[in-house]
Amino acid sequence: MACKSCSTGSCGSKSVTGEVAGCQSNGGCGSGGCNKMNVFDWLSDLDVPQFQRFHVVEIKFKGGRKEYFRNSNKLELHTGDAVMIESSTGIHLGIVSLQGELVRLQLLKKSIKDDDNLKSIIRIATDKDLEKHEQMIARDMPTMYRGRQIIGDLKLNMKLSDVEFQSDGTKAVFYYSSDDRVDFRELIKLLATEFKVRVEMKQISLRQEAGRLGGIGVCGRELCCSTWLTDFKNVTTSAARYQNLSLNPVKLSGQCGRLKCCLNYELETYMDALKGIPTIEGRLKTKKGDAILQKTDIFKRMMWFGIVGEEAIWIPVSCDRVAEIIELNKQGIIPESFSDLNPDAPVVEKPSVSELNSDLERMDKKYGGKKPANKPGNNRGGRDRFENRGPRENRGPRPEGRDNPRGPRPDNRGPKPATSGNEGDANRGPRPEGRDNPRGPRPDNRGPKPATPGSEGDANRGPRPQQERKPRPEQGPKPEGVAPGVDGENATPKPFKKKFKKKFKPRPPREGGSSEAPAAQ
Numbered sequence: 001m002a003c004k005s006c007s008t009g010s011c012g013s014k015s016v017t018g019e020v021a022g023c024q025s026n027g028g029c030g031s032g033g034c035n036k037m038n039v040f041d042w043l044s045d046l047d048v049p050q051f052q053r054f055h056v057v058e059i060k061f062k063g064g065r066k067e068y069f070r071n072s073n074k075l076e077l078h079t080g081d082a083v084m085i086e087s088s089t090g091i092h093l094g095i096v097s098l099q100g101e102l103v104r105l106q107l108l109k110k111s112i113k114d115d116d117n118l119k120s121i122i123r124i125a126t127d128k129d130l131e132k133h134e135q136m137i138a139r140d141m142p143t144m145y146r147g148r149q150i151i152g153d154l155k156l157n158m159k160l161s162d163v164e165f166q167s168d169g170t171k172a173v174f175y176y177s178s179d180d181r182v183d184f185r186e187l188i189k190l191l192a193t194e195f196k197v198r199v200e201m202k203q204i205s206l207r208q209e210a211g212r213l214g215g216i217g218v219c220g221r222e223l224c225c226s227t228w229l230t231d232f233k234n235v236t237t238s239a240a241r242y243q244n245l246s247l248n249p250v251k252l253s254g255q256c257g258r259l260k261c262c263l264n265y266e267l268e269t270y271m272d273a274l275k276g277i278p279t280i281e282g283r284l285k286t287k288k289g290d291a292i293l294q295k296t297d298i299f300k301r302m303m304w305f306g307i308v309g310e311e312a313i314w315i316p317v318s319c320d321r322v323a324e325i326i327e328l329n330k331q332g333i334i335p336e337s338f339s340d341l342n343p344d345a346p347v348v349e350k351p352s353v354s355e356l357n358s359d360l361e362r363m364d365k366k367y368g369g370k371k372p373a374n375k376p377g378n379n380r381g382g383r384d385r386f387e388n389r390g391p392r393e394n395r396g397p398r399p400e401g402r403d404n405p406r407g408p409r410p411d412n413r414g415p416k417p418a419t420s421g422n423e424g425d426a427n428r429g430p431r432p433e434g435r436d437n438p439r440g441p442r443p444d445n446r447g448p449k450p451a452t453p454g455s456e457g458d459a460n461r462g463p464r465p466q467q468e469r470k471p472r473p474e475q476g477p478k479p480e481g482v483a484p485g486v487d488g489e490n491a492t493p494k495p496f497k498k499k500f501k502k503k504f505k506p507r508p509p510r511e512g513g514s515s516e517a518p519a520a521q
C-alpha cells in the first residue's frame with residue numbers, strides 16, 4: 001500500500017531540486033513496506049538554519065525497526081534518503097524516516113540520551129550500495145526456509161519468523177519466538193556453517209512478530225503494531241469485563257494469538273463511567289421476588305434485572321433507583337417493586353372492566369332509548385328488524401281496527417307473480433276465474449312449465465298429472481289473417497296491423513279479413 005505523504009511530498013521526502021524523493025507510491029521506500037511505522041513530519045515546511053538543526057536522525061530498517069544516529073558530517077538529508085550507518089558489526093543501509101525537532105521529542109519519549117553512545121551516519125548510499133543491499137534482501141527468504149528445516153531436524157521448540165541480512169553480507173539476524181527457554185548453541189553452529197555469516201539469534205514476542213510481518217485486522221485497517229504502536233502494554237481479561245464484552249477468545253484475540261491491544265484504548269473511559277454505577281454483591285429483594293442483574297449499560301446508566309423464575313423478562317431500572325433499593329435492603333426493608341419503593345402504602349385495587357365501562361352503559365341508557373320504527377323508504381335498520389322477527393305462524397292475527405294507509409286489499413286480486421328465488425309458489429292457490437286475462441284463456445293441452453333458475457318453489461311441487469290429449473279435428477286450409485281458437489275452431493279473423501306514421505291513413509283490410517277498420521294505435 002502506497003502512502004499518501006510520499007506521493008505528495010508532504011512528509012518532507014523532497015530532493016534538493018524540489019522533486020519527490022520517496023517511494024512515489026510504488027509500494028516501498030526501500031524498507032520493505034511503505035506504510036510501516038511511517039511518521040508525518042509536520043515541521044518539514046519550517047526553514048531552520050543549518051547550525052540550529054537538531055543533528056540526530058531517525059533511521060528505519062526492515063520490518064519497521066527504528067534506531068537513532070548522529071549526523072556528525074552534517075549531511076543534507078531528506079526523508080526517504082538511503083544512508084550508510086555504522087553498526088557494531090559493520091556497515092548497514094537504512095532509510096531516513098524523521099529529522100529535526102520531532103526527533104528530540106522521540107528521544108524524550110523513549111528515554112534515549114543524546115550522548116556519545118549514539119552511532120554516526122557515514123555517507124549517503126550510492127547505486128552500488130543499493131544494488132548490494134537488494135541482493136542481501138533476496139537472500140532473506142531462502143535462508144529463513146532453510147533455517148526452519150534445520151530447526152525441525154534438531155526438534156527445537158521455537159518458531160523462526162524472519163531473517164535480516166546486513167548490507168555488507170557479514171552478519172545475519174534470526175528472529176524467533178518461543179514460550180520456553182531454548183538451547184540453540186548447536187543451531188548457531190549449523191547456521192554459521194551453512195550460510196558462512198555471523199549469526200545472531202534474537203527472541204521477539206508474538207506481538208512484535210505480528211508487527212514485523214504486518215497484516216489487516218478485523219477492523220479493516222492495517223495492524224496497529226505494524227503502523228504506529230511501538231510499546232506493547234499488558235492486556236488482561238479484566239479490560240473486557242469492564243467494557244461488558246463477551247469473553248470469547250476467538251473474538252478478543254488478534255492475529256498474534258494474544259488479546260487485542262485495542263482493548264486498552266477505551267478502558268480509562270469505562271473506568272471513569274463505572275464510578276457512578278452501584279456495585280451489586282447479591283440479589284435485590286422485592287415483594288415480587290428476588291431480582292438478578294442481567295445487564296448493565298454504563299453510559300446510559302441503566303441496569304436490567306430479572307425476577308427469579310422469570311429471568312427471560314428483563315426489567316430496566318435506573319442506577320439511582322438501584323442504589324435506593326440497595327440501601328432499603330440493608331435496612332431490612334423490602335420494597336413493593338422497582339417502581340414503588342414504599343412498602344406501607346395501601347394496595348390500590350385495579351378496577352374491573354365492567355366498572356371501567358359503567359359510564360358508557362349509563363350514557364347508552366340515557367341517550368340510547370328504543371330504536372325508531374322502520375319507516376317507508378328508510379332502509380336503515382331493516383335487516384335487524386327482519387332478522388329478529390319470529391315466524392309468521394306464531395304471530396297473532398292483525399287487529400281489525402288497525403289503520404291501513406293503502407286501503408283494503410281487493411278480494412279478487414291475483415297471486416303475486418313468481419320471481420327468482422321465491423319460495424311461496426308452492427303455497428299459492430289456484431288463480432281466480434273472474435280475473436281478466438288479456439291473453440285469453442290458457443289451453444288445457446299446454447306442456448309443463450319450463451324451469452326457471454333460482455325458483456325453489458318448483459322443487460316442492462308434486463308431479464303434474466298427465467292429461468289425455470284429444471285428437472285435433474281435420475280442418476281445411478287456414479285462411480290468411482285467421483287465428484285458431486281455443487277449441488280448434490276458427491275464431492274471429494283479425495286484421496293485419498302495420499305500424500304507420502300518423503300523417504298517413506291506414507290501409508283498407510285485405511280480402512278474407514274483417515271489414516271493420518283497425519283501431520287506432
